Amino acid sequence: MSQLESVFQRCGCRDATTRRQLNEKCPGLTEPEHGSWYFTAYVPTMTGGRTRVRRGGYGSRGAAEQARLELLAMPENRAAGQTLTLQRWLGQWLTTIEGQIRPTTMRSYREHVHNYLIPAIGHIELANLRACHVQAAFLNIGTRRTTSGRLLAASTQNRIRATLRSALSEAVRQDFISLNPASRIRLPKPYKVHPVLWTAAREAEWRATGVRPAVAVWTRQQLVAFLKTIRNDPHFALWWLVALTGLRRGEVAALRWTDIDLHDATLTVKEQIVVVDGQDVVGPPKSASSCRTIALDATTLRLLRNEWRLHHRVLRETGRNPDGYLFVNAKGQPLRPDYLTRRLGKLIANADLPPVRLHDLRHGAASLALAAGVDLKVVQHLLGDSSIITTADIYTTVLSEASRNAAEATASFILDAARTRLSLGGASQA
Template identity: 55%
Template sequence: MSPATVVRIHATLRTAVNAAVRARLMPINPANGAALPRPRRPHPVVWTAGRTARWRQTGERPAVAVWTGQQLAAFLAGIAQDRLYAAWWLAALRGLRRGELAGLRRTDVDLQAAEQTVTQQRVHADGRVMVGPPKSAAGCRVVALDAETVRVLSRHRERQEKLSAAAGTRWQDSGYVFTTADGAPLRPDYLTGRFRRLVTASGQPPVRLHDLRHGAATLALAAHTDLKVVQAMLGHATIVLTADTYVSVLPEVAHHAAQETARLVLSTASALGQPLGG
């Protein structure tokens, strides 16, 4: 098991035994003294031209990778006619989790107000798909929608209405935004498998469906979005998680920052009559 899995199991066990201690079923909690490994969070790596070329030659790929804006745009352009295009769009630009996409209901989307509410998710548990709350309390959130996202969701709704009319009595009015061709709710693992096939067919370097969430944070940062706003968009309890785990820096942003830093120093030196030179 990975260190992160060990830590999560320990946390669950410690909580359970603490309850037993409070109920005086056990005198102490032996889990409190356990020596735990230190999990290391994998940080997102951007698919630069060099990394992409190396992947094509050797198959080497990062554990967590994000596309550049150009790569994402090319992917979305190539799958524009996919029935679940709006789901991939929301994951890539608004950072929804897989379970949140599967659990999104039509009543959660207000196109006039340009907002969607995340209140539930569909997850796998005990071999079944169950509906439950988002991953954390902060996961219950309102996500702002831009004009293009509203248009994408409007087109998706129109496609769904055509599917409903074509299916007739076979249509299941489940109330979900993303469904099967006959209106039934989607299994979260179906989204994973379908996305993987689309990425392979696109020829773009590989990313996982959850990596789109990392990419959404990275693109928002590149668009000069405040980190607190990105935290709220993703539904994180703390800004530390957003900054440390979900945000990587696109090469063009890093180069722009380097240029601006040098420009600030040079202009300051020039204003002081002390031009710099190597």
């Protein structure tokens, strides 16, 4: 039969001289078990046109004809899903969501799609993608290493899977496929790295070997030593604010004077600055709960008034900083988040203190607030965490003083009861 017909038979035999495939011209096709049956059909595309689809490997003409009829009977979108590779669908999906999500999330989606998903399974047709394909892909992805030589973290694998699941959920919603194969695979559970305190023992180990905890926060005494050392830094108010309130680096960089109410002693977080492809982008905070109003203490208010008097008023009079950012450089431009990270590292090194990241100051602010007896719900609001469980799970692990006091209080409670009972018992026997 001609390949132009809707159902035809062919095989993989080759001509003995030319080594070309004989396809439908093979004389062996007259034998019942030789070759396979194929069909062609024209189906809609996702752009509204039509394209030719060919399927093969069927054991009989009847099976090929039945498969063709089933394809033609599909709804338009489901039929269009037969013409798409996963690579094409992921590209279309990224185009569709552009501008609808946060820039940092979009950047992560692109990295996941182009660095991991397309190389692994982009060639598979969307309609033929199965959970076994996705599972095999992630077994391979899990063997890849980062630039530091470490295996890809379980948390990263789960984020990549979340990207694929989101893209395929949209394909299900648009009826290109019926099930989401990314939701049916197993991945390693992410390992939570909890912050620990820079105790004297940990500091001594770090100074001797250079080995440090993945996430560590300063003690109250270490924080005080840092603040004393940087007292004359031009942006002392910024470091003080982060250390006390736990603002994220993008949040503190995006603060404007209109976000500060010196009369009511409050600070409102409305925006953040994030770095995307080397560019600073102003956008909404990390989550809805990150939009928050924070009460300010008297010392912080005094520092902010000094900031206004010494810096902002001069900048305003010279026409710099027209957008009214709270913390700016000499040119009146907002401080970049990556600059804050580098600057903090230099200040810590000069102070000869154990290293912490800028985000670790956030951990420290929460831990100190909890150690000072601040209610957990208040600390959650201070940080802008979406869940109080997150606040409790992460930050209470570093409260060595509070934990020690709690342990002593619990032990005393039991011992006091035991002593009372023993003394009563002794009196009754006398």
